[in-house]
Amino acid sequence: MVKRLKLKQKKAISSSKQNKNKQQSPPEPIAKDLDKNVQRIKQNFKKSADVSYRDYQVYNGKTPINVFMCFIDGLVKEDSINSFAIKPLMEPDFLNKVEPLPNDDFFKEVKDRIISTSSMKEANTIDDVVNGVLSGATAIFIDGYASAFLIKSIGFESRNVQEPQTEASVRGPREGFNEVLNVNSSLIRRKIKNKNLIFEDMEIGKETKTVVRIGYIEGIANTKVVEEVKQRLKRIDTDSILESGYIEQFIEDHPYSIFPTIGNSEKPDKVAAKIVEGRIAIFCDGTPFVLTVPHVFIEALQVPEDYYSRPYLASLLRMFRVLALFLTIGTPAIFVSVATFHHEMVPALLLTTMAAAQEKVPFPTFLEALLMTIVFELLREAGVRLPRPVGSAISIVGALVIGEAAVTAGLVSAPMVIVVALTAITGFVVTALNDAIILMRFILLFMAGAFGFYGVLIATFIMLAHLSSLRSFGTPYLTPIAPVILSEWKDAIIRMPLWLLHSRPQTITWKKSERQGTKNKPQRPKGRG
Amino acid sequence: MKKWIMILCLLLLTGCWDRKELSEIGIVAGMAIDKNSETGEYIMTSQYLRPAAESTQTPTPEQPFLVVSTTGKTIAAVMNKANYTIDRKSFFAHNKVIIISEEVARDGLIPVIDAFQRGKEVRGHVWFSVAKDIEAKKLLQIKQEKISRVPANALSNLFENGEYDATTVDLLTYYKEVLCAGEDSVVGVLIREETDIEPYERVKLSGGAAFKKDKLVGFLDESETRGYNWITGGGASPVQGAMTLPSLLEKDKFVTVLLRALKSDIQPNVNEDGQISFTINVEQKLRMTGQESTVELQDRKEITDYLNDLQGEAEKKIEAEIKRVIDKAQKEFQSDIFAFGDILYKHYPKVWNKEKENWSETFATVPYTVNVRAEIISSGLLQGPFKPQE
Numbered sequence: 078m079v080k081r082l083k084l085k086q087k088k089a090i091s092s093s094k095q096n097k098n099k100q101q102s103p104p105e106p107i108a109k110d111l112d113k114n115v116q117r118i119k120q121n122f123k124k125s126a127d128v129s130y131r132d133y134q135v136y137n138g139k140t141p142i143n144v145f146m147c148f149i150d151g152l153v154k155e156d157s158i159n160s161f162a163i164k165p166l167m168e169p170d171f172l173n174k175v176e177p178l179p180n181d182d183f184f185k186e187v188k189d190r191i192i193s194t195s196s197m198k199e200a201n202t203i204d205d206v207v208n209g210v211l212s213g214a215t216a217i218f219i220d221g222y223a224s225a226f227l228i229k230s231i232g233f234e235s236r237n238v239q240e241p242q243t244e245a246s247v248r249g250p251r252e253g254f255n256e257v258l259n260v261n262s263s264l265i266r267r268k269i270k271n272k273n274l275i276f277e278d279m280e281i282g283k284e285t286k287t288v289v290r291i292g293y294i295e296g297i298a299n300t301k302v303v304e305e306v307k308q309r310l311k312r313i314d315t316d317s318i319l320e321s322g323y324i325e326q327f328i329e330d331h332p333y334s335i336f337p338t339i340g341n342s343e344k345p346d347k348v349a350a351k352i353v354e355g356r357i358a359i360f361c362d363g364t365p366f367v368l369t370v371p372h373v374f375i376e377a378l379q380v381p382e383d384y385y386s387r388p389y390l391a392s393l394l395r396m397f398r399v400l401a402l403f404l405t406i407g408t409p410a411i412f413v414s415v416a417t418f419h420h421e422m423v424p425a426l427l428l429t430t431m432a433a434a435q436e437k438v439p440f441p442t443f444l445e446a447l448l449m450t451i452v453f454e455l456l457r458e459a460g461v462r463l464p465r466p467v468g469s470a471i472s473i474v475g476a477l478v479i480g481e482a483a484v485t486a487g488l489v490s491a492p493m494v495i496v497v498a499l500t501a502i503t504g505f506v507v508t509a510l511n512d513a514i515i516l517m518r519f520i521l522l523f524m525a526g527a528f529g530f531y532g533v534l535i536a537t538f539i540m541l542a543h544l545s546s547l548r549s550f551g552t553p554y555l556t557p558i559a560p561v562i563l564s565e566w567k568d569a570i571i572r573m574p575l576w577l578l579h580s581r582p583q584t585i586t587w588k589k590s591e592r593q594g595t596k597n598k599p600q601r602p603k604g605r606g
Numbered sequence: 607m608k609k610w611i612m613i614l615c616l617l618l619l620t621g622c623w624d625r626k627e628l629s630e631i632g633i634v635a636g637m638a639i640d641k642n643s644e645t646g647e648y649i650m651t652s653q654y655l656r657p658a659a660e661s662t663q664t665p666t667p668e669q670p671f672l673v674v675s676t677t678g679k680t681i682a683a684v685m686n687k688a689n690y691t692i693d694r695k696s697f698f699a700h701n702k703v704i705i706i707s708e709e710v711a712r713d714g715l716i717p718v719i720d721a722f723q724r725g726k727e728v729r730g731h732v733w734f735s736v737a738k739d740i741e742a743k744k745l746l747q748i749k750q751e752k753i754s755r756v757p758a759n760a761l762s763n764l765f766e767n768g769e770y771d772a773t774t775v776d777l778l779t780y781y782k783e784v785l786c787a788g789e790d791s792v793v794g795v796l797i798r799e800e801t802d803i804e805p806y807e808r809v810k811l812s813g814g815a816a817f818k819k820d821k822l823v824g825f826l827d828e829s830e831t832r833g834y835n836w837i838t839g840g841g842a843s844p845v846q847g848a849m850t851l852p853s854l855l856e857k858d859k860f861v862t863v864l865l866r867a868l869k870s871d872i873q874p875n876v877n878e879d880g881q882i883s884f885t886i887n888v889e890q891k892l893r894m895t896g897q898e899s900t901v902e903l904q905d906r907k908e909i910t911d912y913l914n915d916l917q918g919e920a921e922k923k924i925e926a927e928i929k930r931v932i933d934k935a936q937k938e939f940q941s942d943i944f945a946f947g948d949i950l951y952k953h954y955p956k957v958w959n960k961e962k963e964n965w966s967e968t969f970a971t972v973p974y975t976v977n978v979r980a981e982i983i984s985s986g987l988l989q990g991p992f993k994p995q996e
Contacts, residue, residue, distance in 0.1 A: 417625045420633075421699030421729070425759075428633065428700060432657035433665075435628040442627060484663075491663070528617060529625070535616055 104202045111220035114203070115145050118216075121207045127151065128210070135166045135187075135219075138177025147206075148215040154232030158215050161194045162228055184222045192217070196229035211286070238264070241343035241365065243508070248385045253343045254365035258288055261360050261367065264345040265292060269352065273297075276360075279310055287318040290360040297355045299587045302550050306357050306370060321361040321368050331547055335513045338549035340372035347381045355586035371552035371585055374544065375569050377509035378402065383572050392571035399570060401506035404499060405514055409446045410521035410533050412496045416442040418529030434490035443526030445489060449497040450522065452479060454515065457501075556584045574598075632694030633657075635671065636758025637728075638705040638742035639718060642677060648710070648718075650684040651675045651743035653758045654692065660755070670755045673746055681721035698727040702762035704777065705735050705796060707742040711815065711822035719781055730778030733765040735794040736815040738825060745796055749805035764811045765794060769847035770835045770865060771828035773814035784820050787962060788947020790939075791817050792834060795825060818941035818966070826931060833931030836888050836924055836978075837944050839870045848895065851919045854912065855901040855991060861916060862896035866983065874950045876957050884946055884974040886928065892920060894985040902993040909990045913982050920980035928976050940966045 108114055115130075122128045131146040144166065148158065166187070178186060188199070200206045201224050206216045213231030238260065241253030254261045262276050273295045281289050289310060293303055309328035318324060325339045326332070342348050343365050348358050351369045359368040378398045383391040415423055416431060423431065438445060456475040460468045479497075483489040504514060517540060524532030547554035557565035565582055567573040576597035581590040636653040652674055659670040674692055678684035688696045710718060722728040737745050745761070752760035768774040774794045775783075783791035792814040799810045814826040814834060826834060846865055853859040869889040876882050894916075903909050935943050947965050951958035961968050 416628050420626070420628070420631060420697060425633070425635070425700040425702070428628075429655055429657050429660050430662070432628040432631075432633065432655075433659075433661040434663075436658045436661065438629075528620075531620060532617065535613070539613065 104204055106202055107200070107206070107218070107223050107225055109221050109223045111143050111145055111218055114218045114225070117203050118145075118147055118206065118218075121203060122147075122210075131163075133163065133167060137180075137183045140177060142183075143220040145218040146215060147210055147218075148230065149210060149213070152213045152233055153215055153230040157194065157232065158228070158230050162192055162215060162217060162230075165191045165193055180221055184219065187219065188226065192226060192228060194228050194230070198227050199224045200227050208286070212288075235260070244342065244344050244347070244380075246344075246380070246382050246385075249381050250344070250346045252345060254345060254348075254367055256363050256365060258290055258360055258362040261345075261365070262290055262292060265349055265352065265358070268345060268349040269294070274352070277307070279307075281310065281313050281315070281324070282318040283314075283316045285317040285319065288362045289318065289324060290362075291357055292352060292360065293357040294352055294355070297353070297581070297586060297590060298357055299355065299551075299585075301587075302371065303357055305550060306359070310359075318361060320364045321359065321366045322364075324359060324361055325368055330549055334543065334547060335516045336374070336510070336544065336547060336554065337513070338370075338372055338547060338554065340369045340376055340509070341366045342369065343367075344381060350381065350384070354581050355590065371550040373549060373552055373556045373584075374554050375556070375558070377507055378570075379568075379572075384575065388572050388574045392573075395570055395572060398506055401503035402510070402514070405501075405503035405507070406517045407521060407533070408496050408500045408503070409450055409518065410525035411530075412492070413443050413446050413522060413525040414529040414533055417526070431490075431492055434492050437487045438490045438493075439488070442493075443522070445493050446496070446522060447519075447526070449479070449489060449493055450500065450518065453497050453501050551587070552584045556582070560584070626695065626697075628657075630695060631697040632672075632692055634696055634698050634701045635756055636703045636705070636746055636761060637698075637701055638707070638737070638746050639681070639710055640707040640742050641710045641713070643709065645677075647677045647679060648681055648684050649675055649677050649743065650681065650688070651746055652688060652696065653746050653756070654694065654696075655756060671757065673743075675743060681718050682725065685721065685725070685727070699729055701728050701732050702758050703733045703735065703765070704728070705737050705742040705745050705761075707737050708739075708822065710742075711736045711793075711817075713821070715780075715817075715820045716784065719777060722777060723781060728777065730781070731776045733762060733794065734775055734777045734780045735765070735796050735811075736822060738795050738797045738813075738815070740798045745798065745809055748798060748807050748809060750807070750809045751801075751805070761796070761809065764796075764809065768794070768811055771813070771832050771847065772811045773826075773831055773834065774811070783945075784817070786945075786948060788942060788949075788951050788958065788965060789945035790819070790941040790943045792826065792831075792943050793817065816935065816939050816941050816943050818939060823939045823941055824934075826934070829927050830931040830934055833924075833927035833929070834943065836868070836870060836890070836928055837872065837886055837931070839868060849892070849920065849923070851916060851923065853897070853899040853991075854915050854919065855899040859898040860896070861894065861898070863892040863916075863920065863982065864895050866891040866893050872944065872946065872949050874946070874953050876954050880957070882950065882957065882961070882968065882972055884949075884972060886974060886976045888924060888928070888976070888978045890920070890924060890978070890980045892917075892980055892982045894982055897985075897988075897991050899991045900993050901991055903990040912990065913985070917980045917982055920982075921978045924980060925976050925978045928978070932974060936970045936972070940970045942966065942969045946972065 105117065119130070127150045129148055129150050133144050133146070134141040135144055136142070146162070188197075200209055200216070206225050206227065209227040210216050213229075213233070214227040215230045217226040217228065235257045236255045238252045238255055240251040244253075252264065254264065266274065271294060274292065275295050276290050276292045278288055278290050280286050291303070291306055291310070306328070310324070313324070313327045315323070315327065321341060325341070328339070330338045340351070348367050348369060352358055356369045356371060359370070361368070378395055383395060416435065420428055435442065440448070456471065459471045463471055479489070480494055484491050484494060500518070504511070507514065521533055521536050524536040528535070545553070545555050545559040553560050556562060557569055562583060564580065565584070568578055576593075576599070579592060579595055581592050583589065633655040634652045635655050638651040640649040640651070641647070642649055654672045654674060656668060656670050656672055658666045659668050672692070674688060676684050676687045676691060678687050685696065685698070706715065706718065746757055750757065750760060754760040754763065765774045772794060773792045775791065780791050780793060783789050794811055795813045795815045797810050797812050799808050800806060801808055813828050814831045815822055816824050816826055849863050849865060851861045851863060853861045868891070871887050873885040873887065874882065875885060903912060932944070935941055942965065946969060947958065947962070950961070
């Protein structure tokens, strides 16, 4: 089935190419005449400086035959070309000794016995050769032979497998994806040694021709979802894919929603766990961020460490994350509502303290909250964008100016600083929902400034209604809370012990799928009282 | 589009829509209502908080409160009038105490509290009290023995800590009792007491003010209030406090017991002749906290007997106080402050319907029996009295 799919894919790609070429010229076959091929190749690459050419000769018996080689500097491992493609061909002893062969046999000899690389294929058209060279292969033309050898020689400088910056963890693997597609999928393969783990490639982006690879486990992942992912990827018709974020925006279910319906991660262990649960990973060449679908809301509150640490702490921390989510969205709004509309809801002593702090502040509470929240977002943005050494300076200046000077100068009340600080700190707890959180925070703040708790409630209801209308690749976004699936509550807000989590999330795989047996509970060995 | 219009309607077509910054409101912490006896106008004295004086950074040297008096024909008018005289809009939701002068209370309180309940600006759980022998507004101003910087907060805490020789009631409870047939209310009483140490005066919560309908008819002293609390179970706050009993072993020595759990109920009885009577059952648990006597008891039996005697002594004392307060309510006030009528209505609605027209006369002569059971549940982990040794 996979093969058929691949064929289909190839057909789709080649047919699109044909369509394009119809307007220009039909695909050009490789000629037997070497000079002609060389000319065509050089024409194709124009005068690009990074393309290297090399002419040399091999001997068939005593007859010299011209060979032409072409690759891109920096994209290939020159060592491997030297030792596996050039040296064996130029080795005089070997070919000199044998009798001169008929041409066809000679080429077969070269292909089968002399070029000693693990991966090689033949190309029949100039276009194929050009594409191959562009993706790091070395092309070898032999005079009199109407096809070219594409030797896999890709090898370039890349970042090592390092600890990911965005998702640090205390316990758990420290490795993270890097920018090389093959490395990324191999990191997953190393974790899931299963023949059913399938990677499928496709090329997206007319100009960049980025390789996008989807990975899933056949038999666990829902075939319809896999098909849907492929369909959506195929539909993308754009010139460039430079990061997986491009793909995300082209294939997501709800482009107008502020909530992300596609997850991403830099951590192989996290992606592997999701693949094993029946999700589909989308790797994109050139970025360490791997997409996973379907993505539901609750995933934003789960981190890999939840499963590595024992369930008590994990459950407690998850509940704190939920709390942090509400706090970071609602704190400024609630403070503004209480301070301008609902004075009766605060204990008298607290109200006095708040009033005392507010007494000399020249701004209305709403404006004060808005300004402070904006200033915080600016500081954060500055901290992220600036070079590392300057970044810390920014945070010091920001903390000093806002925390100390603004309060002393009477521009901002001290409780407001606490509110914004709380908002900021809790905002860093649920980073996966960051963009939605910031927007929601401002929406709620405006509603609070205009209508108090009433507005906050209305906005919250609208948000909840919206959230429950979302779907990600067929899975309701609020699963397992909005369609209530009690069996999945074992791993939602709290995490039950691993030995209790028998089945995989039903709404991801859409079928009953057992993860493990039911007798996993650790027990005392029999015979001991 | 329809959806958005609906949301817009939800937002814009609502009732109260009013925003007030914290620096625009004047938080009222306490309120006193007097009456000008010449013009018959109400005088409302409010204690406003001054937050700037409570600021943690640069507190102003002023007092943390401001007392303002305004006069007017009705309470609702006076509450509004305050806004003309001070620079903040009065905010009553955090009001803690309402003190009514005796004069206003004798004239009837429905006209006064109607403004609070209808306007919804004053909350139901504000402490409600009557000032005895002093103008209500003076109580907001006298230098009392307090730690809290705001007098109204100190007053409010008096109510929170109120013991069994005082009654405490909040506005909502009072309002319910007034509107309920077969029940009259007793309201907390604040008095001024002189002392001999700085600041030489203080406010004290003491006794209760008995009402008939919404009019004050008289005051209960502390002993009568205790009796009242034993019958009713203490109202808002649980009955607590210490009771002193004579030590039965030595003269002029005493035993002190703390009041613990109290169970009390009133049973109405109607016999064949239609004669109504009430049985009052009080079950009071006590804990011994002080024993002055030094006579040593010989064995366990003696200790048990001694405790039993003490229990009897406590029962006698409780029963006497209960009888005293019922007597006073029947003979002096003809006011059913124990809600006998309400209980009769609940058990014998038909009898009550016949009696309700002239219930206060019936109540004045209704017979009753009192059953008191006191139990000393603990003697503080120490057995019997101790004898000093040489």
